[in-house]
Amino acid sequence: DIQMTQSPSSLSASVGDRITITCRASQVISNYLAWFQQKPGKAPKSLIYAASTLQSGVPSRFSGSGSGADFTLTISSLQPEDFATYYCQQYSTYPLTFGGGTKVEIK
């Protein structure tokens, strides 16, 4: 199985901050990487696929980059509604696997 490692596991930030979350795959996955946002008690929401393509309706302050085994999710200016847990997921190879999550909290 491909292991997905996210860092940090949590971070504290203020509204307006720029934050970056890292996701590393245990082997090369090309750009078959997705990012999801999950708020407490809610289903995950799809943000990005193909490492850098925004899902329809996702604000442009979200961006993704990377290829191979190292990827990042960046929020350019954190908004109050962005405080949530973020997960990466590889879909290069079955079984599909998720990172452990990064909780973004208010400083």
Added chain:
Amino acid sequence: QPQLQESGPGLVKPSETLSLSCTVSGGSISSSNNYWGWIRQPPGKGLEWIGTIYYSGYTYYNPSLKSRVTISVDTSKNQFSLNLSSMTAADTAVYYCARLAVTTYIDYWGQGTLVTVSS
């Protein structure tokens, strides 16, 4: 945009089989552009992929659950279903159904349903 809705029991006894359904609206489950899948999340923990099905019935299962999982599709009802046998407390989780694009990234999620395993 499509909507997915899980349905099934919220409480299952140990050793029993969980049966959940996912009803798809706003799109056809027979679309050649999509797969359909199940993902679960134990309370306070991360996400685990269970399995994926194509409308033709072709399935992929997580090897860690493969011996206990069956996913099926009913195109006449625009539904797909999950059966997970020999349930234990470790299977207590929120179960999500999801739509996957043909390249297998998840684009839409159901709201999820909490399943508790307890006698």
